[in-house]
Amino acid sequence: MGKTVGIIGAGAWGTALASALAREGNDVVLWARNERVADEINRGHTNSRYLPGFPLAESLRATTDCAEAAGGKEFVLVASPSLYLASTVAQLRAVPSVQDGRACIGALTKGFVDSPDGPKLILETMEALLPRCYEKNLVYIAGPSHAEEVATGKLTGLVAASENPKNSIRFRELLCVKGIMAYSSFDVVGVQICAAAKNVIAVVFGSLDALSETSAFFGDNAASFLLAGGLNEIQTLGFALGATHPETFTSIAGVGDLDVTCRSKYGRNRRFGRDLILRGVLSRFSGIDDLIARIGELGYLPEGVVACKFIRQIADRRRLRLPICDGLYRILNKEITPGDFLQQVASAL
Template sequence: MNQQKIAVLGAGSWGTALAQVLAENGHSVTLWGNNEAQIAEIKEHHTNTRYLPDLVLSSSIQAETDLDKAIADTDAILFVVPTKAMREVAKNVAARLTHRPQIIHASKGLEQHTHTRISEVLAQEIPETKRQEIIVLSGPSHAEEVSRRDITTITAASTNEQAAAYVQKLFMNDYFRIYTNPDVIGVETGAALKNIIAIGAGALVGLGFGDDAKAAIMTRGLAEISRLGVAMGADPLTFIGLSGVGDLIVTCTSVHSRNWRAGHLLGQNHSLDEVLENMGMVVEGVATTKAAKELAEELQVEMPITETIYQVLYERKDIQVALKEIMLRDGKIENEFSIED
């Protein structure tokens, strides 16, 4: 693939790791962020110690706080900012675009209040006259592991097959493998909702439970994710792939996961405020829990695990009481795929 000019918007751990992959693949990369000290560090030392302290960035990566300079004449713009900031950043990008780049995002969440998927936010804020396709980059991945070139496989999702293949070629190398998928709804839904289940998985470990409990919440959590995703229009097969069970496994079993770590602290009797202060970074699953609960009610999809985690996070319900209540729910048929669990 010929060298492409890419702007990566968001200099957190995942944006930094993806910028490194692109640079190692020979592309011209500009990493944009709004923290002047952080961007200065990347420019001067080729490090981003707050997020990836062990990574020395490629000297070819440029860093900018000036959005105009970052996105000028780009072939593609990769959004890797928190969900709550996505709409504002997209508006700012649209106001500055004078050409039509490909739009990629690698964030995971649902917008609060609107329950909108991220690709929909981007489509609403960046008109077709100012962009080409929108592609979702998602799957089981930790920035810490990608940055040390661990083997990783994720998905590029777009309704446009050529656009998904373009992103596949951008990122593919001997440690970072990309598959394509036309099911944007399923890929984004799996990516967002697995963070909720990861909070619950971390909480169970924090409470002292073992592998049986972990298997239970992951398996039944996947059933919830699938039900809501299908109600939104997703292909059910997506949820047994990388963006479903794959992302769920990696997020529910690793200390690299902020959502798992947040749940672990909750299980050890820390308050939500203490947890969020301790993390120092966005825990997407907290906001996604609220959005998913509201969306499930709107679509009449029963999601008992999500409801329970919502009660712990937002209603301050005692976590031991919440766990006992969900375990004592009426018995169900395991394989009945319907809106009732």
């Protein structure tokens, strides 16, 4: 028997997963900020703004009313970008089935969220905003899962991580639809760090990819070198923040998600890295803060830009050596060029 599901956020990933769940007979309502997006999903069963070219399940419904999408649902999945996570989750507090803890809540958002005490992880941020009954009961979902392939039913692996084993299993069972294999994890911190930090490495990887088209110095060997070095930095960051399982970094949440984010043609962070080289997109921004404030001007959202700033803050506080992440920060802050950095990092790794 199908489940009732509310997905909060009609970006590419939220839309693709909503459609995949709806095709399996679940009653799915998708919340969109934009009324045109919601109308198009309801009338044409497409989302040309965020997932163009992919037909959606006809049973999928969309709304601009967050309470309607989440109210009375057995499962609620938050798919808002990290920049808007706090304001989005705050809207859920007024939903009766959230107030009393009936809804099982999961997060698809990748990255960190700013706070007066420094960068916070996604679930940490959500716990502070939701009723206390959700403390240690939220579920974080990640894995190598580009929306474009999920939308067409191509094989995808996901991890549902939670400190509550029952909730992890509930989401794992919900997500095991056609084309998706889901697994449970108790390493909530490790899975969140993998999902956030891999976007930073993917930006650098995209820059390297673009440079390799014109430079005899960079090739496939350098790409794998960078991938391995990036995984080391993700693991260093993860253990510093409380990751509990080494295998998190060598499984689909770690190396799997990192590899697809760096290499896939669908990756927005990889695309941004290439745009740094091929289109000179930094020329209109004064530095990383200006870039984040005006990131909508890019026409797409590379989460690695925001995560890069927060990882720099965490690394400074904890005295972590993360040369790739630090290098991207300096690139985006216009302190160094991508080409110079990549040659420097090759000798530092």
